[in-house]
Amino acid sequence: MSARKIIIDTDPGQDDAVAILLALASPDEIELLGITAVAGNVPLALTARNARIVCELAGRPDIPVYAGCERPLGRPLVTAEHVHGETGLNGPMLPDPTMPLQQEHAVDFIIRTLREQEAGSVTLCPLGPLTNIAMAFAKAPDIVDRVARIVLMGGAYFEVGNITPSAEFNIYVDPQAADIVFKSGSDITVMPLDVTHKALVTKARNDAFRALGTPVGRAVAEMTDFFERFDREKYHSDGAPLHDPCVTAWLIRPDLFHGRRVNVEIETVSELTMGMTVADWWGVTDRPANALFIGDVDADGFFNLLTERLGRL
Ligand code: RIB
Ligand code: CA
Numbered sequence: 001m002s003a004r005k006i007i008i009d010t011d012p013g014q015d016d017a018v019a020i021l022l023a024l025a026s027p028d029e030i031e032l033l034g035i036t037a038v039a040g041n042v043p044l045a046l047t048a049r050n051a052r053i054v055c056e057l058a059g060r061p062d063i064p065v066y067a068g069c070e071r072p073l074g075r076p077l078v079t080a081e082h083v084h085g086e087t088g089l090n091g092p093m094l095p096d097p098t099m100p101l102q103q104e105h106a107v108d109f110i111i112r113t114l115r116e117q118e119a120g121s122v123t124l125c126p127l128g129p130l131t132n133i134a135m136a137f138a139k140a141p142d143i144v145d146r147v148a149r150i151v152l153m154g155g156a157y158f159e160v161g162n163i164t165p166s167a168e169f170n171i172y173v174d175p176q177a178a179d180i181v182f183k184s185g186s187d188i189t190v191m192p193l194d195v196t197h198k199a200l201v202t203k204a205r206n207d208a209f210r211a212l213g214t215p216v217g218r219a220v221a222e223m224t225d226f227f228e229r230f231d232r233e234k235y236h237s238d239g240a241p242l243h244d245p246c247v248t249a250w251l252i253r254p255d256l257f258h259g260r261r262v263n264v265e266i267e268t269v270s271e272l273t274m275g276m277t278v279a280d281w282w283g284v285t286d287r288p289a290n291a292l293f294i295g296d297v298d299a300d301g302f303f304n305l306l307t308e309r310l311g312r313l
Contacts, residue, residue: 011040068106
């Protein structure tokens with residue numbers, strides 16, 4: 001089976017970094033056409049910088065990186081330095097990028113790529129707020145039907161929110177963009193906190209990253225050492241939840257994950273529940289199922305895959 005062509009839209013972020021590394025370590029399954037940076041965990045200048053740092057860490061300065069939207073569609077930008085550190089990639093000491101940022105705007109790259117590539121051949125993998133994706137759909141509605149699938153990290157239902165009592169960060173930052181994407185008609189696989197909070201980097205799992213004895217293994221271990229503080233303190237969990245790598249892992253081994261096709265709609269009116277992903281888990285409405293909402297993962301299988309693939313870089 002030929003490799004799946006994807007675009008990663010991202011706000012690195014230590015977990016975004018691991019998702020990108022897993023994609024780059026899996027060329028038989030994934031052909032990464034480009035990375036589009038969006039404002040989220042940290043401002044756009046830093047997410048565009050961090051994406052290039054990660055590509056060079058993987059020895060892939062050939063991957064084109066594009067800068068996208070620097071603020072949400074209709075709300076002030078909310079960032080998460082309290083989780084990711086002031087650079088967004090705190091933890092390892094990594095060199096400044098030398099590879100250039102592409103001149104083309106990320107939204108134009110997404111539109112151009114979807115028009116140039118065979119219809120139904122490109123999967124969009126958003127790992128941050130959905131601003132770039134929504135802007136591309138609004139600017140060029142013709143591309144929506146050309147998207148093979150959207151596999152995104154975002155939302156929460158039974159796990160409730162991580163940035164407010166009811167909303168997960170990626171959706172909360174740009175709920176209007178999320179509403180556009182979830183109503184677009186695209187086939188969506190959602191990796192919510194319900195599943196990513198089951199993908200915890202325990203000490204043993206982080207030791208396995210470090211034991212790879214490679215620059216990538218060490219950098220990932222140092223990223224999660226830093227990144228886990230927030231979740232250990234808030235949730236008293238056994239380690240950092242690797243949110244975004246669940247997206248890449250699903251592309252490689254969907255059998256490791258389990259979910260349900262349900263209707264998901266986004267709260268965009270009430271400030272109390274702004275950005276909530278309202279999943280009709282029990283089918284109590286007649287709203288059509290628009291998403292595969294993932295609720296469970298074989299965590300050991302996930303980390304075995306991740307560690308083995310990182311060892312290839
Ligand atoms: O809520 C977790 C999500 O928000 C992850 O994608 C993390 O990188 C941040 O963007
Ligand atoms: Ca992210």
